[in-house]
Structure formats: structure tokens, C-alpha cells
Amino acid sequence: MIELEQLHKSYDVDGRRIPALQGVDLRVEAGEVFGIIGASGAGKSTLLRVINLLERPDSGRVVVAGQDLQALDAAGLRAARQRIAMIFQHFNLLNARTVAQNVAWPLRIAGWESARIAPRVQSLLARVGLTAHADKYPAQLSGGQKQRVGIARALALDPQVLLCDEATSALDPETTRAILDLLAELNEELRLSIVLITHEMDVVRRVCDRVAVLEGGRIVEQGPVAQVFLHPKSETARRFVLASEHVDEGTQRDDYAHVKGQLWRLTFYGERTYEPLLGEIARQTQLDFGILAGRIDRIKREPYGQLTIAVSAGDRAAARRLLADRGVQVEELRA
Numbered sequence: 001m002i003e004l005e006q007l008h009k010s011y012d013v014d015g016r017r018i019p020a021l022q023g024v025d026l027r028v029e030a031g032e033v034f035g036i037i038g039a040s041g042a043g044k045s046t047l048l049r050v051i052n053l054l055e056r057p058d059s060g061r062v063v064v065a066g067q068d069l070q071a072l073d074a075a076g077l078r079a080a081r082q083r084i085a086m087i088f089q090h091f092n093l094l095n096a097r098t099v100a101q102n103v104a105w106p107l108r109i110a111g112w113e114s115a116r117i118a119p120r121v122q123s124l125l126a127r128v129g130l131t132a133h134a135d136k137y138p139a140q141l142s143g144g145q146k147q148r149v150g151i152a153r154a155l156a157l158d159p160q161v162l163l164c165d166e167a168t169s170a171l172d173p174e175t176t177r178a179i180l181d182l183l184a185e186l187n188e189e190l191r192l193s194i195v196l197i198t199h200e201m202d203v204v205r206r207v208c209d210r211v212a213v214l215e216g217g218r219i220v221e222q223g224p225v226a227q228v229f230l231h232p233k234s235e236t237a238r239r240f241v242l243a244s245e246h247v248d249e250g251t252q253r254d255d256y257a258h259v260k261g262q263l264w265r266l267t268f269y270g271e272r273t274y275e276p277l278l279g280e281i282a283r284q285t286q287l288d289f290g291i292l293a294g295r296i297d298r299i300k301r302e303p304y305g306q307l308t309i310a311v312s313a314g315d316r317a318a319a320r321r322l323l324a325d326r327g328v329q330v331e332e333l334r335a
């Protein structure tokens, strides 16, 4: 659905060239939710805005739904942009217009007849759960409701791609979850391809299929979310995962220094997350262990568990083998 090839983009600031993208290659498949994570200044917004040419790259190719966007004339680009909708961190609603008028806006611009607009707006508002709020003004809505208006407006012209610019960063955790659930539903029901940028690994974990980690205008790691989240390779990805688990590395290192034995990290993924594997294998191998840290949660809909244990006695080699046989990944954090 989206192919970005060798994108370069710099900004001129006070006569200096500030590089924002330095050779980015990216493919987003149709129907996929793709996350781009990075720290402030990594180039996320620039990358997202290149996808609909709100920002023109200095060099490189931008192909969306098979169309090279830079080869289009103004009318062609306008038509292409109707298929690439966007939602924003601060919603970007028209404050002097009602919810219904905000959602109707892109339809009016696209020249829809008034008679067709009202039912379309009604169905969009129903889709995002805002039917009762049609005549309110943005100032009368909560943040989550405002973002729902933004989403309804974005869906008005039946886009193929939805670009989400930190769409949940201004929302509390519960509202964030509700908006991410809505995005996941839209992705599935409409086969809408979604690209979202965020600085929170939890957002990626909840909703994305694949993720790219951006740093200094370059992709330093990308892959399926389970791979990047559970086994990050780059230092940047690792830091985002630790931050999402509220782990302070220094404190953790100090705590673990007092613990005797080998330190293992066990990763369970899928249904085996809920099986009593560890107890069973520990009994068979006389493994003595203490649990230092653990988490069971989901990556999108798939359950996973990660446990850090200190192993003090028993047949370690046999235990590792049996765990591996049952699909549990064992990493030795300390020998």
C-alpha cells in the first residue's frame, strides 16, 4: 500500500541544514497497522507527512496504492490525498462548527451534494459512537470525543490509508485504549491500512502488526511487533521497551546484584503463556529459582509472558532444553 524508497529530507534553519530523514526505506502492506516509534526529533512527523506529500522529500520515492505521488499534477495529488486521511494529536477541529459540520467538511470540499452529506455524516458519527453529540461544538467534548470526531472526519471519503500523528498522546490511558480499540476495529472492518507515529511502545504493542524504530532520521530496527518488543536488538528499541515497563535500569542492576545464581529471561508467546510449564520442568530437573520480575500481557491479541528468574540449583542444561522444546525462549542475562 505504501512504498517509501531512500527518502532524504533536510530543513534549512538559520542557514544550517538540519537533516530530518536520512535514507528511509519502508513498506506498509495493505490492511496492516504499522507503527513508527522514535524519540522527539527522530523524524517521525516528517516521515508521516511525506506519505501524503504534506512534506516533500529532497530525494527518494513515495508510492501509495501503486501511484508515485511526486509524479502527479495538482489535481492528481488532490485525488490521491482523498485516499490518505490523517488524524492529529490536537485533533485540528473547526471550533466554530458543530461535530456534524466538522465531519461534513471534507465531503463539502469534495463537492458532495447536500442531500447525500447528511446520511453519510450520520453513519460516520454512528460508527465512532457520537450520534448523540452531532450538534455539539468541539469545546463541549472530551479529548476522546474530539478524537472520534477527527476519526469520523478522516473516514468521510473512504480512505485506504489512515495516518495517525501521535493521535493518543493528549489522552489519558483509558481513553487511549478506547481510541486504539476503535482504530483496530476500523483496520479490520474496513481493511484500512494504518500508519501511526508514537513515542510510546505500549501504543505499538496494543495495536500494531509491525513497527519501525526511527532514530536520527534513520530506521535502526524494524519487524513484527512481537519480535521488536520481546527481543529488541537496537539500544533505542530496548530503551522504549524498558520505558513501557516502567523499569529503571540502574535500580534493576543494583537489585539483581544482591541475587545469587544465573539470571534467565524466559519468554512465553501465544497459548503456552497460560500453561504450567515452568513448575512442571522445575520439578523434573530439580531447578531452584526465584522470580525477580514478570509480566503477562498481550501483543495485539496474542498473549505473551516474560519472566526474569534467578536459578540457584538443579540441572540447568536439562531445564533449558525442556523449556526450548516447549517453545519457551531462554536468554541468559547473567551466567
Ligand SMILES: Nc1ncnc2c1ncn2[C@@H]1O[C@H](COP(=O)(O)OP(=O)(O)OP(=O)(O)O)[C@@H](O)[C@H]1O
Residues within 6 Å of the ligand: 011, 012, 013, 018, 019, 020, 038, 039, 040, 041, 042, 043, 044, 045, 046, 047, 199
Ligand atoms: N518545519 C521545520 N523546520 C525546521 N526544522 C524542522 C521542521 N520540522 C522538523 N524539523 C526538524 O527536523 C527534525 C525531525 O523533526 P520531526 O518533527 O520530524 O521529529 P519527530 O520525531 O516527529 O519529533 P516530535 O516527537 O518532537 O514531534 C528535528 O531536528 C526538527 O527540529
